[in-house]
Amino acid sequence: MRKNVTVALLLATFLAAIEGTVVSVATPVIASELNGATLVSWVFAAFLLFTAVSTPIYGKVADLFGRKRVLLFGIGLFTVSSLLCGLATSMEQLIVFRALQGLGAGAVLPISMTIIGDLYKYEERGKIQGILSAVWGVSGVLGPVIGGFLVETLSWRYVFLLNVPFALLSFIMIIVFYKETVAETSERIDLKGALLFAGGTTAFLYALITFSETNEWTTTIVGSGVLSLVLLGGFFLSERRATSPLLPFDLLKQSTIAAINGSVFFAAWVLVSMSAYIPIWAQAVLGKTATEAGFMLMPLSVAWTFTSIIGGRTLGVASPRRRALVGMGLLVIGTFTLTLLSQSSSDFWVYGAVALIGVGFGLSQPMFIVVLQTVVSYQQRGTATATNSFLSTVGQTLGVAVFGAVFNFVVLNDFKESSALSQVSLEDFFNQSVTETLSASVRLQGEQIIATGLNSIFIGAMIAAVIAFIIATRLPARPPEPSQRS
Known part of the structure; x- marks a missing residue:
């Protein structure tokens, strides 16, 4: 039973995780066909926003009324909304259906991790959580490949429709194999x-x-x-x-839980700085194509995947504090390396820095979840896991907003103040064919300004990594004692 349920959970997690990367490849074609270029960002924002809002609520409901019902609801909603996304006839419809997808994903991801915590003991959780974390890395590698293939050979609609049969398979497997006993409770949401x-x-x-x-x-x-x-x-x-509070503040104030949540929140800033701004560095500063820019992020996914698997299997070798400090320390080193980049820097500096950050995440993220689920009781595990996922999502969203504001402030102001660039838009440097039409002096000056703005982002990411490192020192030196019914 446990093996079949785990396979179903991994499949559901993969579908929800790959959604962001596979859709990103299709958005230019979607915007063109549905005449909605100005609304493209909300295709992602709607999914992210509704995932974040719903996650803690699902966690609390799962603690009160059982994991199985909540997970099946989430997978069902995700499946139906994926079908609707594939059938959308306007950008407005697609955004609404993406919001529904986000509501479904808000249940799938944290509740899957919660069930893993229920099914496995502390010594076993590391291995399974490592594999679950690796699913995210694999989705980062396969998403663009699958999305590009579907868009070029079939239609962008299959990017969404492909989810349906696999989501149904996961849904059926959970109904058949996952047996859950839910205790009666007088508590209400x-x-x-x-x-x-x-x-x-x-x-x-x-x-x-x-x-x-x-x-x-x-x-x-x-x-x-x-x-x-x-x-x-x-x-x-x-x-x-x-x-019966939605977010028990007494639980969140526990030192170990607070340390894990704080580290995850600030590490999310580092993650979003990689995924959003490394491709811009590659295209606007180094003159890479979009495909080449995507490959610059691949070491993050590959390193995260392999380190998660290895780290999960060796969870008992090092203390939670030591493993977290090594992971967060690698984030500090990786982001510091990125702050030293210049227009003349070799591509290998970027690959190396991104790989270090991937190893840091692979070492720390599965361990964070395992320790978190061990120090709380069965009745609070869903709430604790969902809150952790929520803080990661909010951290990424806040990071995007702050880093975006810093980048725009630095770059756009310098563009306006430059007589050579006053008639050139920032977007021109994101299109290689347009950039090549500019004079060498204009191109060089624009690249220097963009590089300065991106260096500001990487400095901000390094500061976030340092804060995450400092917070991680509050983790216990020894493996935690399991809580009641853990």
């Missing part, structure tokens, strides 16, 4: 807290995502920010009075 949390988080992430695109304090952004403060403030007060 804190509906008021859930609504306040969902509304406040949605407003907060909407303001962040919109600001990262416009870099302007519009009325809509300010209003969303104020609304988020009001709703999240109400959520905090509601949680303190609730008999």
Whole structure:
């Protein structure tokens, strides 16, 4: 039974994880066919936003009423919305269906990790969580390849439709093989807290995502920010009075859990700086094609995958603190290397730095989840795992907004102040055929400015890595003692 359930969980996780990378390849064709170039960013933002908002709610519901129901609901919603995405006839429809996909993914990813924690003991979790973490690395490698093949040979619609049969297989396997006994409980989900949390988080992430695109304090952004403060403030007060809070603050304040969540949150900033800005460095500074730029990120996925598998199998060799410090230390070294890059730097410096960061994530991420699930009880495991996933998503979203604002401020201001570049747009340097039409002096000056802006991003990523390293020193030196029913 356990083996079959694990296969089903890995399959469901792979489908949800690969969704981001496989769709990215298809977006230019989608925008062209559906006449929605101005809405492209919301194809990703809608998925990210609704995944983040729903994750903690699913975690709490799974703790109260069982994992199986929540996971089946998530896979079912993900399957139906994937089908709808493949049948969308307008960009607006696609964005709505992507939001529904995000709602499904919000259940699939954390609840799968929670069930792994239920099925395996501490010594075994490392191996399985390592494989589960490696699924993300594999999706990063295969996503662009599969997406490109489907777009070129069939249609962009198959990028979404391909999910359906495999998701149904996972759904059926979980129904058949996963046997769960759910204890009766008089507790009820804190509906008021859930609504306040969902509304406040949605407003907060909407303001962040919109600001990262416009870099302007519009009325809509300010209003969303104020609304988020009001709703999240109400959520905090509601949680303190609730008999069954959505996010138990006493749980989150435990030193080990707080250290893990803090490290994961700031490490997410490092991750998003790689995925968003390494391709820009490759294309705008080094003059690479889009395909070549994608290959520069491959060491991150490959190193993460292999290190997760090896690290998971050797979980008992080193203490949680030592393993976390090595992992976060590699993030610091990798980001520091990136801050030293210049236009004349060899490609191998980028590959080496990205690979170091991949090893750092592979060493730390599975261990974080295993320790987190060990120090909490069965009744709190879903909430703790989902909250950790939520903080990772918010960390990436906040990183995108802050880094995007810094990059735009540095680069766009320098472009405006340069007489040679005043009539040239930043986007011209992202298109190799357009860049080649510019004079050598204009091209060199533009590349230097973009390199300066990207170096600012990498400095910010290094600061985030240092903070994650410092927080990781709070982890226990010895493997944790299992909590009740752990």
